[in-house]
Amino acid sequence: MGYAPFSPIAPALINVLCVPAGRKSAGIITHRAPDQEPQAEGHASALLFHFTSHSDPNFVQHTKFFEPNRRPQIALGIIDGSSLPPDAFDAALEHAQSRLRQISEQASATDRPIKLIVFDAPNSLPTSDAVFVHTDPDKPSVCELIKWLSEAVALAGSHTLDVVNSEEAELPQSVVRSERLNGAEARPDSRTENSQRQSVIPSLGRKNTQTAPVPEDQTYEATSGKIVSAALVKLLIGQWAEALPQLVDGARAARDANSPAWHAKALEGMLVCLLLHAWAGNEFQIPQDCYPTTRGLSTGSAVHIIADDNRTVSEKFTSTNTNGLTGLTAMLPGLTATIMNLYDRSTIGFDNGLPPILVCEMRVRLTALLIILRRHGSLLSAAALDELVGLREDIKLAPPLGPSSAALVLRSSPLSSLLVESITEAQAQLPVQVACTIYAAVGQRLAELKLERKQGFYLKDVLQKLPPVLVEARKVGAAEAAVHPSASGMNAFASTDKHHAIVAQGVRALLKLTMRTFNIPDLWDTYHRGGDTDSQATTRKRLSSWLSVFTSGDIATKLEVLRLCVRVSDALPDLIGSTQFMGLLLFVARQQITVFPDPSNTVPLIAMEEQTRLANGINNAVSATQRSGVTKVLADYWDDFLIRGIELYESPSAGKLMPHSSQDLSLTTTSGTSKKDPFIYNPFSGDRKTSGPAVLVKDEVASFDVILQNPLEIDIEVENISLLSESCRFEAEMHSVVIGPLTTQGFTLQGTPKETGSLKIIGCHARIRNCHERDFTVYSGLWKPPEVVKRKQLRNIEVSLPETRTLELKVVDPLPQLRICSTTLTQQSIMLLDGEKCRFSLTLENADSIPADLILFSYQDSVSRQLQDALATKDLQPSDTYELQHQLMHRQAIRRINHTPESNGRSSSTAAVEASSKQTFEFEVLGKPGLTEVVVLVDYAYLAKPRNEVEGTFYTRQLRFVVNVTVNGSVDVPRCAIVSIPEQITSPQAHPTTPQTNGKAPAAAAENEQKDVATNQGKCLLQLDLRSLWQTSLNVTIETTDPTTTSSPSSETPPNWTPATTMTLLPTQTARTLTLFTRLYIPSPHAQIPTLTPSTTRQFVVSASKLSLEAELATRETFWYHDEICKRVRIRWREESTHQGGRGREGEIDTRKAIRLSPRMIDALRVEHLQVSFDLVAEREEDESKVVRKGSEAFEVRRNVFAKLIVRVRNLGREEVKLLLRLQPCLADQPHGVAMDLGKKFVWSGVLQRVFRGGIAADESATSELGVVGLAPGSYEVNATVEEVRARSREVEGVSGGNAERRIWHARRPASIVVVE
Amino acid sequence: MSYYFVVVSPTDTPMFEYTFGTSKAGGSGQAHFRNGESSRYMNQFIIHAAIDVAEEVQWLSPNMWLKVIDHYAPTNSHISCFMTGTNVRFMLLHQPGGPPAAAGSRTSTLSSSSIAQNPLSPQTDEAIRQFMTEVYEVWVKTMMNPFYKIGDEIKSPAFRARVAAAGRKWL
Known part of the structure; x- marks a missing residue:
């Protein structure tokens, strides 16, 4: 469509066709030819040019007089002068000229002025017919162009006027009747020539004269038509002042001739004329004909709404001020309503009505006028006029004015229903291709009304109509090219057809616009190409888009729109768009961002079959482009949260790395032979929990457990995935995996650190099948959407990403790798009796090239563990504690037997295994009740220096050798x-x-x-x-x-x-x-x-x-x-x-x-502190034989022999004691009462109770003597008791209390004296 | 007449959907939309587009009952709206059950004043208003349920049954 039918001032625009006339001109057109460029010459009148790069041949022949500017009135050929060969410049220009002529013929503008415009010509050639323009601000050349244009307009105008005057007799019939026929048939006839048109019109005219109801009306109608179309031409060429009265005349004539079409056209012309006057600032008088009259109005509901609302207002204004802007403003709604009514009557009133497209265009045009008026607060301000004329397009919506401040209140709903009505008509009466233009225009106007949902609805409607048309077009095109329809699209894609690409891009833009109106955000800007790490910001952006899709609006409609986008892209076919939309659909369809590990996952919103279909669709598109070999299309992977966790996988075979500080070395006993005190902390025993980063060894393969998620119900094929690291050289291995539907899945990835230092594993680099290769950050946390209840909250939803995780690792120098190559135990188990000892040996092999110069043994066993636990309870008696500790210390279940010193005299404390050698160590197990297993832990490392020079942290590896023990009783x-x-x-x-x-x-x-x-x-x-x-x-x-x-x-x-x-x-x-x-x-x-x-x-x-x-x-x-x-x-x-x-x-x-x-x-068992012993000797030497010792404390003495009983007290203690000795003679083996009756039987000289003078020092002894005589034969006993002289309090360590008392010791046995005759 | 009733949250999310047909004048209570299979999502699209109008109309009237606010000619669907104080909208799409009127004609059939036939008659308007008021009552009760979280889908079967009953009673 070469002309702007939806511009409010369309009747006053001069239609200028700008076409490329040579190579490289396409770029110039897009850059330099603005869509609409009014040029005002002074303020009295102006010429308004509408530059367009294409012409619409439809309806052109029939609207020659009704809409004279529908076909191009001037044709301009644009050529890039710099691209022309300088030597054959003239020839090239000639060629371009002929080409332009050809184009203008095709656009049925043969009788129009044509001109070649040469940009950036190397040298200006005044002899040529062309106009030369320089891109630098070279005013004269532009002025020259304008000058030529105005001349051309004047020429064309006079020419058209001549035509109008010459063809007056045939004018009305041809216009009115043939258009209807054309509209009904709706067949675009692109190649109709002027001569053919002349021949067709009379025939149609004849045909229609038979059915014309009132032949005499036609003459009036023709007259009015002639007046109106002449006035329209004058309006075009800028003679507004002359055009206005002529239009008034025409309107009256048409009204009298009962021709609503011409009447409406004349009124529209008058409206435009008045608006232009107002814009130019001219004085103008509003003709009386413009005011709405009730006469002849139909009952069209939509028109009524506007007219009814504003009639009283407009009447008020006409009475006070018929001139000026206010009057014009007040009059506008009524006038537009009248025009629409007249148009409606012209379509439905008679057989020979106007074609519906004209009516639809007019309706949109007039509604646009009202919409612009509404945007400017219902006031025809200068800005509003500028926008009407097309000078400004970026006007922001004025704040809505209250009803009191504005003369008019234009509500959006009647305007929208007017627009919708034109859509309905277009849908019913026009072919799809034509209706689409109406749809697009209506969509634009709805957007201007801020009715975005409505706009979206109609855009969706357009899209819904597109696929069948596209498929049909493909079939036709394929038939012409003699290929299968399904292959045609692929061919089009495969061939470097730029045109197809441009079309596809355009359609994609339309689809994205539709998506946006349905509040589905466009995500493609956020995707990075070429494997860049997607920053958290972009991930957050995508997440918030997902959230916005879910929190506002109806998700079902959104999914439907996306499906539609996929269908349109498929029909085109636009493989890029298709993959993008399918990916987006999969992105939007899932209901949860982070998949839970448990099976309570919510399924995506689209069915599994559809997910499979989409995945297959992506696959097909990608493989199709792959086959074509030109470009490769890849989809964007829809899940940013693919990686849900990375953990270092410590394989038990490799031996766990334990960090140690240099002090740990000094804690270990230097002599490996001596028994280690089990109560001293041993940094090498047991499984200690290590804090700080996990440790990797340089050049050793490390395994990582990666958790992947799949929120969809289809298998996700990860073609290759590798770890992504930072700050240390790390060789990651490529792997591939298939993730099952709707799960989280663990997977092992491997890599080798190549440098020592700290290493960070930040995520994975992965390529999912048919998707772009990209990096994935690890999001380990679970994510839940924030609650949005109110509309206000939608504007700024704070989206926090799930918790991320990076794996901090430390890479250390290579360590030796030892293994237990043999042991003397056939099975790793032994049977022992209680108290039995058993020896076994372990042989460690170092297969590496690095020696292990530090080897430390520590042990664990089941009994020690129980004993340690028992010791941990604090309520034990000290003696029990001692027993437990003694068990731990002196009866260890396992210990290492010191090697007999070898020839080199190396002590075993410096146990080491040289590179690629073996070493044997011997151990002894002691059978104890309750012993079930003993564990030998071998910590080894390569320190490369003496132990006392080790600084900082070093790492050991641990070997574990478990022996199962069965202990039986002995x-x-x-x-x-x-x-x-x-x-x-x-x-x-x-x-x-x-x-x-x-x-x-x-x-x-x-x-x-x-x-x-x-x-x-x-x-x-x-x-x-x-x-x-x-x-x-x-x-x-x-x-x-x-x-x-x-x-x-x-x-x-x-x-x-x-x-x-x-x-x-x-x-x-x-x-x-x-x-x-x-x-x-x-x-x-x-x-x-x-x-x-x-x-x-x-x-x-x-x-x-x-x-x-x-x-x-x-x-x-x-x-x-x-x-x-x-x-x-x-x-x-x-x-x-x-x-x-x-x-x-x-x-x-x-x-x-x-x-x-x-x-x-x-x-x-006890031996007392004080030992009391007796001796009996004769008093006189001659009696010595009469005293006989019979035992250690037993004596035999004759009757009446004077003897001396010596009591010796020996102090075995450590301190001096002061003692009192008490002797108790008595009859042996008699009861207590009788035993003391010693009179006349046994007598003694001296006191029985006496003191050891001066005390007895430690380890000293003292004696005391008592003279005794046995008077009667018999058996006597003398008991001895020693008692401390003074009471003294005992001081016992660790025990409080204790009263002062005197200690008493008794002789172990009494002295037994047997008196014989 | 076929009806599609939906409760739209302030964030435009449908909280409750119910499709039913007229039970008056021998109606079966089943919906017979003239766009057939596509009505499933077309109705949602139409309602979605009508929210635009509701947003404008709500400022023009002090009432909660906004009457018929939109009309979609191709399926001759009319949309009525009732707006609660918290900006929750009850949207009712009603489609006369008779033979489809000639598309594009703006002359509505005024022959019948029954609810089932004439969506613009005062009787229909009154019936829908009664329906909406009743649903509003039930809705308020649902909102007061301590186990219901504002903004969630209304899953209560009692609410559904009450809405269905109101539909049978008035429409």
């Missing part, structure tokens, strides 16, 4: 007792030579006795019941040792064990053993129970024990005696087969567990 001690030995048994052996020594030297005998007391403190019997729990007979040996007999008191030398009892136990047999055992002297049995844990040793401790003082003291005493006895007794067992040369089992019973002491047993 020998059990169900019962244990300690009994004292009666005097009668021990004394003969103990003192076989006493009488002799006594007789020789009493002083020496006394010394001897002293020594006896000090060293040989008497014996007791250790009674143990042993039960065999093992299935073969066991040989049990009980060994004792006496540290006091050994020469050196150093505890470090191994004790000298002497076997005391040996016996063989049959399976399940219980046997009782008795062992002679030296009684124990404990210097301080009440000392505090020590603790073995250095960490819990405190200087000041308040006992939390609830025990009384006595109980506490008893506990301590028990503990110390138990401790001492356990050191002195050892119970070993061995299988019988061991003796016969076989390799049987052997072991040792844990005596600390086997021996339990009761207070009675302690009494039997």
